[in-house]
Amino acid sequence: MLNRKPFKVKFHAYGAYREGVFTAHSTEEIVELICLKYGEKKHNVYIMEKEEISLREANVILVKKEMGGE
Numbered sequence: 843m844l845n846r847k848p849f850k851v852k853f854h855a856y857g858a859y860r861e862g863v864f865t866a867h868s869t870e871e872i873v874e875l876i877c878l879k880y881g882e883k884k885h886n887v888y889i890m891e892k893e894e895i896s897l898r899e900a901n902v903i904l905v906k907k908e909m910g911g912e
Contacts (some may be wrong), residue, residue, distance in 0.1 A: 848900040852891040856880040859890075863900045 846865040853860055855876050866872045869889060876887050895903075 848895050848897055850893045850895045850900070850903065851876075851889060854888040854890065855882045855886065863895070863903050865900075 846867055848863060848865050849872060851862055851864055851872055853862070853876060862876075864872050864875050866875060869892060872889065872892065873884055873887050876882065877884055
């Protein structure tokens with residue numbers, strides 16, 4: 843987890859458009875994490891938007907998702 847940055851990512855995987863928060867070093871690492879989470883192949887994952895965010899903003903997004911909000 844050292845030196846990883848939080849990213850808000852919009853992507854297409856597993857037949858749907860999705861949004862998530864990932865901590866990673868690079869786009870390649872984000873794709874690998876998406877592949878692990880959804881069981882997709884790397885060539886089926888498309889990153890549409892990637893934005894570096896603060897830890898506080900990442901926490902707010904994760905809490906909203908946990909509470910069932912968007």
